[in-house]
Amino acid sequence: FNLVDNACKYAQAAEDRRIQVEASATRTQVLLRVVDHGAGIAPRAASTLFRPFTKSATDAANTAPGVGLGLALCRRLARDLGGDLQLEPRNGDPRGASFVVTLPR
Numbered sequence: 001f002n003l004v005d006n007a008c009k010y011a012q013a014a015e016d017r018r019i020q021v022e023a024s025a026t027r028t029q030v031l032l033r034v035v036d037h038g039a040g041i042a043p044r045a046a047s048t049l050f051r052p053f054t055k056s057a058t059d060a061a062n063t064a065p066g067v068g069l070g071l072a073l074c075r076r077l078a079r080d081l082g083g084d085l086q087l088e089p090r091n092g093d094p095r096g097a098s099f100v101v102t103l104p105r
Contacts, residue, residue: 002070003099010097011038029083037096046087050075071099077096078103100104 005078007019016037024031041049048054052072083103090098 002074003032003101006070007036007038007097009032011036014038014095015048022041022094029105032101033088033098035096035098038092040095041087041097049087072102074101 004019011017011019014037019038020033020035022031022035024033032038032080050071051068055066055075059070078085078101084103085101087097088098088100090096
C-alpha cells in the first residue's frame with residue numbers, strides 16, 4: 001500500500017499520472033513492482049531513501065506529505081519476511097520511480 005500511495009503522491013503533478021503495479025513469480029520468489037512517471041528521484045536522495053526520517057523539514061514542507069518513514073518500514077518488513085525492497089534503475093529515464101519488492105514464494 002505504501003508504495004502505491006507514494007507513487008500516487010509523487011506522480012500527481014506529472015503529465016503521465018498512470019501508476020503501474022506488476023506481479024510476477026518464479027519458482028522461488030514473488031516480485032511486486034510499482035512504477036510511476038513523476039519527477040523521479042535525485043541520485044543524492046536515492047542513497048538515503050530507505051533511511052528513516054531522512055526527509056528534511058524543507059522537503060516535507062515542499063513535497064508530498066510524510067516524514068520519511070514509509071520506505072524504511074516497507075524495506076524492513078520485506079526483509080523480515082525473507083525478501084527485500086529496492087529502487088530499480090530507470091534505464092536512463094530521469095522521470096518516475098520503480099520499486100521492486102521480492103519475497104520468498
